[in-house]
Amino acid sequence: xxxxxxxxxxxxxxxxxxxxxxxxxxxxxxxxxxxxxxxxxxxxxxxxxxxxxxxxxxxxxxxxxxxxxxxxxxxxxxxxxxxxxxxxxxxxxxxxxxxxxxxxxxxxxxxxxxxxxxxxxxxxxxxxxxxxxxxxxxxxxxxxxxxxxxxxxxxxxxxxxxxxxxxxxxxxxxxxxxxxxxxxxxxxxxxxxxxxxxxxxxxxxxxxxxxxxxxxxxxxxxxxxxxxxxxxxxxxxxxxxxxxxxxxxxxxxxxxxxxxxxxxxxxxxxxxxxxxxxxxxxx
Amino acid sequence: xxxxxxxxxxxxxxxxxxxxxxxxxxxxxxxxxxxxxxxxxxxxxxxxxxxxxxxxxxxxxxxxxxxxxxxxxxxxxxxxxxxxxxxxxxxxxxxxxxxxxxxxxxxxxxxxxxxxxxxxxxxxxxxxxxxxxxxxxxxxxxxxxxxxxxxxxxxxxxxxxxxxxxxxxxxxxxxxxxxxxxxxxxxxxxxxxxxxxxxxxxxxxxxxxxxxxxxxxxxxxxxxxxxxxxxxxxxxxxxxxxxxxxx
Ligand SMILES: Nc1ncnc2c1ncn2[C@@H]1O[C@H](COP(=O)(O)OP(=O)(O)O)[C@@H](O)[C@H]1O
Ligand SMILES: [Mg+2]
Numbered sequence: 001x002x003x004x005x006x007x008x009x010x011x012x013x014x015x016x017x018x019x020x021x022x023x024x025x026x027x028x029x030x031x032x033x034x035x036x037x038x039x040x041x042x043x044x045x046x047x048x049x050x051x052x053x054x055x056x057x058x059x060x061x062x063x064x065x066x067x068x069x070x071x072x073x074x075x076x077x078x079x080x081x082x083x084x085x086x087x088x089x090x091x092x093x094x095x096x097x098x099x100x101x102x103x104x105x106x107x108x109x110x111x112x113x114x115x116x117x118x119x120x121x122x123x124x125x126x127x128x129x130x131x132x133x134x135x136x137x138x139x140x141x142x143x144x145x146x147x148x149x150x151x152x153x154x155x156x157x158x159x160x161x162x163x164x165x166x167x168x169x170x171x172x173x174x175x176x177x178x179x180x181x182x183x184x185x186x187x188x189x190x191x192x193x194x195x196x197x198x199x200x201x202x203x204x205x206x207x208x209x210x211x212x213x214x215x216x217x218x219x220x221x222x223x224x225x226x227x228x229x230x231x232x233x234x235x236x237x238x239x240x241x242x243x244x245x246x247x248x249x250x251x252x253x254x255x256x257x258x259x260x261x262x263x264x265x266x267x268x269x270x271x272x273x274x275x276x277x278x279x280x281x282x283x
Numbered sequence: 284x285x286x287x288x289x290x291x292x293x294x295x296x297x298x299x300x301x302x303x304x305x306x307x308x309x310x311x312x313x314x315x316x317x318x319x320x321x322x323x324x325x326x327x328x329x330x331x332x333x334x335x336x337x338x339x340x341x342x343x344x345x346x347x348x349x350x351x352x353x354x355x356x357x358x359x360x361x362x363x364x365x366x367x368x369x370x371x372x373x374x375x376x377x378x379x380x381x382x383x384x385x386x387x388x389x390x391x392x393x394x395x396x397x398x399x400x401x402x403x404x405x406x407x408x409x410x411x412x413x414x415x416x417x418x419x420x421x422x423x424x425x426x427x428x429x430x431x432x433x434x435x436x437x438x439x440x441x442x443x444x445x446x447x448x449x450x451x452x453x454x455x456x457x458x459x460x461x462x463x464x465x466x467x468x469x470x471x472x473x474x475x476x477x478x479x480x481x482x483x484x485x486x487x488x489x490x491x492x493x494x495x496x497x498x499x500x501x502x503x504x505x506x507x508x509x510x511x512x513x514x515x516x517x518x519x520x521x522x523x524x525x526x527x528x529x530x
Contacts, residue, residue, distance in 0.1 A: 038374060155394035159384055162374050165365050169335055170388030170440065171357035217375045217420035 009242045018128045021136055022234035022252060025195040025204065028143040030230025031150050032188050033209030034223050035181060039161045042206045043093055044078075047100035048182065049189040049201035051077035053107025056123065056190065061114055066135070067142045067190045074186025077103050078179070126197035126249035128238075139191045146184045157181060158219055195234070196249030204230065207256040214260075214267040229259055287349075288313045288444050288475035289334060294343035296326075296333050303329045305499040306343070311477060311492070316470050318490035318506075319479035322519050325497045327479035328366065331446050334477075335363050347444065355444075359388045362437035364447040372422055378432045379417040382407055385439035407439040410465060427458035434462060445469060447478040451485070463489045486510060 009015040036045050052070035059069025077099055084095045111120055119127070150157065159167045160177040167174050185205070192201035212225035237252030244251075265272050291309040295302065304326040311317050319327050332338045334345050336352040347355035355361055362385070385407070386400040396404075408414045411431040416424070424432065430450055437445055445466075451459050459482075466476050467489055480486070486493060486506065493510050495501040495518040502509045502517075516524040 038371075152393060155387060158376075159387060162376060163370050163384070165337065165363070165369060166384060166436070167387075168337065169356055169361060169363040170359060170385075171353070172387070213375065217422065218377070219375045219380070222375050 009239060014129050015238065015242060017131060017136060018248060019235060019238045021131060021139060022128055022195045022238060022248070023231045024140055024143050025191045026208075026230030026232075026234035026252070027227045028146050028188055028230075029192050029201075029204035030208040030212075030227040031147060031223060032184060033205050033207065033230070034212065034219070034226050035150075035157055035161055035209075036185070036206050037209035037213055039181075041185075042202070043096050044182070045185060045189075045205040046202040047081070047096045048074045048077060048185050049192065049198060049205065050100045050107075051103035052186060052189050052193070053104050053123070053198060054110050056193065057107055057110045057114060057118065060118055065138050066194075067138050067187055070190035070193075071183065071186045073103060074189060075179070075183055078182045078186075122197075123193065124197050124199055125247060126193065126195055126200070128195050128248050131194060135194055139194060142187045143191055146188055149180070149184060153177070153180075154223075196252055200249050200253045203253040203256060207253070207260050208233070211256070211260045211263045214263040214270045217269070229256065233259065286313045287311065288347070289477065290346040290349075291330070291334065292343050292345070294330075294333050294345060295341045296329050296338050297341055298338075303498065304333065307333075307496075307500045308343075309494060309500065309503060311475060313475050314470060314473045315491040316466055316476040316478065316489055317492040317494060318486045319477060319494045319496060320481065320483065320486065320518065321479075321496035322481065325518075327496060328448055330494075330496065331363070331448050331477070331479060334446060335361065357388075359440060360442055361444045361446060362440040362442035364433050364437050364445070364450060366448045366452070372424075372429070374421065377418050377420055378408070378413055378424070378428075378435075379404065381421060381432050382417075382435045382439050385436035388440065403439050403441065404435075407435040410438060411435045411461065427454040430454050430458060430462070434465060438465065442474075444475045445477070447476070449479055449481075451480050451482045459485065483515070 009019065036042060052074045055069035055071070055073030056066050057069070059066045081092070081095050081099050084090065084099070085092050111118060111123070122130070156167070156172060156177055159172070160174055160181070164174045188205070189201055192204045196204060208226040208229040209222070211229055212222040215225055216222050233252050233255040237255045238248060240246070240255070241248040241251040263271060268274055287310045289309065289311040291307055294304060294307045296304040307330060319330065321327050329338060333340055334347070334352065336345070336356070345352055348360055350358075350360075352361070382404045383396060383400065386396060386403065387394050390396060390400065405414070408417050411434050413428065413431050413435060416428065421429065421432065434450065437447075450462050454462070463485065466478065469476055487510065490506050492504060493506050494503045495509065495514055497518055502514045
């Protein structure tokens with residue numbers, strides 16, 4: 001009975017693809033989310049995931065890989081933000097807000113011109129059930145590239161987030177890692193976009209890291225946990241969406257939010273209950 | 284032969300339109316401890332950051348062992364201990380992880396620690412008496428323990444030159460004494476130390492030279508000749524002069 005419940009979705013090819021793709025996306029977004037959370041880049045994640053929209057549309061029209069278009073516009077938005085911030089007195093969060101909405105608006109305008117070929121709802125809310133083979137290959141390739149770079153240079157990224165001053169003082173080029181991390185973010189935003197849509201990508205890019213951060217004080221464990229949470233939410237989200245016939249992207253993100261909520265209350269050391277408990281003991 | 288470890292030549296630094304450091308020149312001898320003294324906002328941190336190349340001077344230049352600072356950093360010649368406020372203390376790393384970061388510059392690009400790296404980290408931890416706390420998350424350290432962890436990281440780096448920004452701020456006597464002992468030990472081994480502080484009482488006990496600073500360098504030289512009430516009065520302003528006369 002339970003076995004049947006468990007295996008039923010796997011009999012449909014579209015479900016197999018959806019689950020596998022969202023697990024890959026969950027893993028890579030989970031890994032990246034740790035750096036976003038520790039670096040305080042939640043807003044930056046939100047910005048980039050929106051700013052890639054015109055790139056995705058242009059790439060679609062020109063028949064180029066979506067990741068390429070997203071990469072160009074993601075990095076473009078970051079450079080624009082950096083430029084305006086360094087040249088004016090406007091604060092970073094304001095600049096981010098202006099630039100990303102501007103890019104997003106450009107995307108919407110472009111989209112209205114090419115409406116016939118792209119479905120807006122797929123971009124906004126994801127289309128993991130109807131994803132094409134090409135999209136799957138592209139997502140897998142960009143995810144493998146991102147994960148490889150993140151793992152090989154794990155310690156540099158960690159140091160860059162924790163203490164960029166020390167990184168510079170031992171001759172590490174922190175600018176390189178700054179832009180490398182933002183480039184990986186742009187690549188991953190496209191992957192996440194296909195799974196849960198442009199509006200919810202930012203959740204994939206911060207929630208698992210935030211949950212893991214509540215659960216441990218060790219970076220390597222945080223990384224493993226966040227990836228695990230990302231993948232688990234992808235699987236559970238797909239099942240829920242299959243049986244209740246509701247939006248897959250929304251389900252995946254909702255599962256992540258629930259897990260975060262649980263951690264807020266029940267995390268062993270940093271949860272609300274644990275802190276109440278220890279406060280009592282201390283008395 | 285007397286060699287110069289850190290040469291600061293006519294350096295001016297401004298933040299936007301405010302000059303924080305005006306035409307500073309220094310030549311710090313190898314194998315000495317130099318104290319950098321001035322009140323809050325005098326430009327101590329700015330001078331150290333200018334030496335490290337973290338702020339770009341409007342004019343002038345800095346040479347470290349005769350090299351531009353970037354080249355000196357690539358060779359791991361300088362260890363810099365910032366003011367503690369500058370890192371996120373909730374970061375999920377342990378004391379051991381932090382000290383190991385001192386070794387990154389000496390590892391290959393995968394940053395895989397060797398036996399030597401482990402040994403040096405252990406030694407550094409022992410030297411600051413933090414061996415027992417090595418597996419603690421940094422979020423659970425006291426102020427003094429944090430300073431020790433950062434000092435250990437600098438020691439593990441095995442640099443030639445050590446720059447420390449206010450290592451004695453908000454630490455207890457034991458930690459202060461421990462830090463001073465380590466600095467004296469470094470000098471013994473031929474290292475150069477530049478340390479900013481506003482704790483005047485301990486300067487004479489461990490510094491060879493002293494720099495008095497208040498937006499520009501007011502006096503610089505051996506402690507006996509420079510560290511005088513008149514000079515301190517110029518450095519710290521009226522309140523300090525009256526206080527001294529009162530004593
Ligand atoms: N990042 C900054 N932006 C603007 N002004 C700064 C900045 N850092 C320092 N200042 C100013 O420069 C002066 C010197 O500061 P600082 O070098 O930190 O002094 P100290 O370390 O001696 O207390 C102060 O007036 C301070 O307000
Ligand atoms: Mg300072």
